[in-house]
Amino acid sequence: MSKKIAKHWSQKPESGAYWGMFFMLWSYRLLGKHIIKIFLFPVMCYFFIVNSSARKASYKYLSKVHNVTGKNPPTIIDRFGHFWAFGNSLIDRLGAWTGQVKRSHVVFEKRQLLFDMIDNNKGAVLITAHLGNIEMCRALAENTRQLKINVLVYTHHSPSFNRLLKNINKNESVNLIQLTEISPNTIELLENKIDAGELVIIAADRTSANSPDRVCRVNFLGEEANFPQGPFILSSLLKCPVALLFCIKRNGRHEIQLEPFANPLELPRRERKQCIHNTVEKFVLRVEHYCKISPNQWFNFFDFWKK
Amino acid sequence: MLNLEAEIKSLIIDTLCLENISPEDIISDEPLFGDGLGLDSIDSLELGLAVKKHFKVPLDSSSEETRSHFASVNTLKLFIESYRNTQ
Numbered sequence: 001m002s003k004k005i006a007k008h009w010s011q012k013p014e015s016g017a018y019w020g021m022f023f024m025l026w027s028y029r030l031l032g033k034h035i036i037k038i039f040l041f042p043v044m045c046y047f048f049i050v051n052s053s054a055r056k057a058s059y060k061y062l063s064k065v066h067n068v069t070g071k072n073p074p075t076i077i078d079r080f081g082h083f084w085a086f087g088n089s090l091i092d093r094l095g096a097w098t099g100q101v102k103r104s105h106v107v108f109e110k111r112q113l114l115f116d117m118i119d120n121n122k123g124a125v126l127i128t129a130h131l132g133n134i135e136m137c138r139a140l141a142e143n144t145r146q147l148k149i150n151v152l153v154y155t156h157h158s159p160s161f162n163r164l165l166k167n168i169n170k171n172e173s174v175n176l177i178q179l180t181e182i183s184p185n186t187i188e189l190l191e192n193k194i195d196a197g198e199l200v201i202i203a204a205d206r207t208s209a210n211s212p213d214r215v216c217r218v219n220f221l222g223e224e225a226n227f228p229q230g231p232f233i234l235s236s237l238l239k240c241p242v243a244l245l246f247c248i249k250r251n252g253r254h255e256i257q258l259e260p261f262a263n264p265l266e267l268p269r270r271e272r273k274q275c276i277h278n279t280v281e282k283f284v285l286r287v288e289h290y291c292k293i294s295p296n297q298w299f300n301f302f303d304f305w306k307k
Numbered sequence: 308m309l310n311l312e313a314e315i316k317s318l319i320i321d322t323l324c325l326e327n328i329s330p331e332d333i334i335s336d337e338p339l340f341g342d343g344l345g346l347d348s349i350d351s352l353e354l355g356l357a358v359k360k361h362f363k364v365p366l367d368s369s370s371e372e373t374r375s376h377f378a379s380v381n382t383l384k385l386f387i388e389s390y391r392n393t394q
Contacts, residue, residue: 182348184355185366185373211347230349237356269324 008209028094036091044087048080054301058082061304064221065295068288078295085296089133089249096135101254106136106247108256117241117260123194124241127231127261129205129287132248132297137201137256138174148198150175150190152231154208179208187237194240201245204231204283205300216280221288225305227280236267244283246290248297259286311387315358315380322357323350335380343379351377358383364390 027036048055062074062082095101117124128134137149153176177189190200207215207228214233215226235242241263247256261283267275291298316330319339323346337343340351354377359366364387366373376386 181370182351183370183374184351184358184377185368185370187352187356188359188366208348211349214347214349233349234352237352272324 008207024090025094025098028091029098033091033095033100037088040087040091044080044083047087048083051301053303054083055079057301057303061221061298061300062295064223065291065298068221069292069295082296082298085249086299086301089297089299092133092249092254093135096133096138099138101136101138106254106256108258110256110258113243113258113260117243118197118199121197122240123196123198123200124243125194125235125238125265126199126201126243126245126258127204127235127283128201128245129203130299131205131287131290132246132294132299133254134201134203134245134247136247136254137245146173148173148175148193148196150177150193150198150200152177152179152200152202154179154206180210187234190234190238194238200238202231202234204228204280205287216277218277218281218284220284220304221291223305226307227284229276229280232265232276232279232283233267235262236265239264244286246287248290248294250294257290311384312380315383315387318357318361319344319354319380322353333380335384338379339377339383358387362387362390 024036027039059074059079062078066072066074066078092101134151151174193200205227207226208230211228211230214229216229217224218227219225220227242261242265244259244261245257247254249255262279265279267279312335313330316333319325319333320328320330333344339354340346340348346354351374355366355373358364358377368376376382
């Protein structure tokens, strides 16, 4: 048990991440995004060489994607490409936080769908994954009529990181809610937000260290992997429209993909087990779809298929 | 009128579909979460919603305070009673 927990993604130390990000942020502000990319290259080379567990996890993932899409096994260029895409996503994130991502950088074809969904002044839950860069949706909030976004995050992972985020986040339209603070009044809190027409974003690809049994084993890229049940149960309790949201970078542009998922999401008690499983499967199929289109945008650098 | 303690216990069992557990198995002063009854954070979401609806109590205090109200059947009973007394 302790071994299992020790290797859970949330247990990875983030020492130095705070100062690293602090440094990156100021470099970004002072030098701009093009010059910082020159520094990014040696940094990502360093991580690629040093971080063998991330490298192995990435290889396992890429091999599976290549396998299901009928491509040759990943080359060293494909493998570094995955790390490079992640490095670039960090820089894009800095841009999003400092408010430098403008509407023109983000393609959002189904904008109307979002408006229709929240038209009767009731908000929605948007389920996402660590696929692409959800931070780009900040641009959405900034440029859209008084849209408020709440993002549920696991902050025990990186309190210092979020502190930094809070310091630079002058944008009050994005609110971070800690999942570690889940309590019996969480639904009430989120219900109020939904009733006020706000959006609640939650990622459903990483399992929680606190509830290791609340998972579904679902086929993902050819092998079963654990996905959390929590985000789906939470969505069903809120009884509001649920959609999937991914923001994937393709050809240098951020594409926001929004897909209706359920309205509301119903998980009847009697057949709950089967219902949750089907729901998770439906979600994973869409995640898989985007992984096949943009393999490099998958940002889970740990052994995803670990039992 | 049904005894409040028993009402809370059966609500817990019904809401969370606890199979093979009868109201007598839930000890009133034992923790509901973690060691005692062994409920987890997802249970707490559902239980919070059920208690709010069933007993018509508002859950508008801080997360920490709410968590302390939901520590055991006894604390939950005290919470509901004290709310009713203020009404």
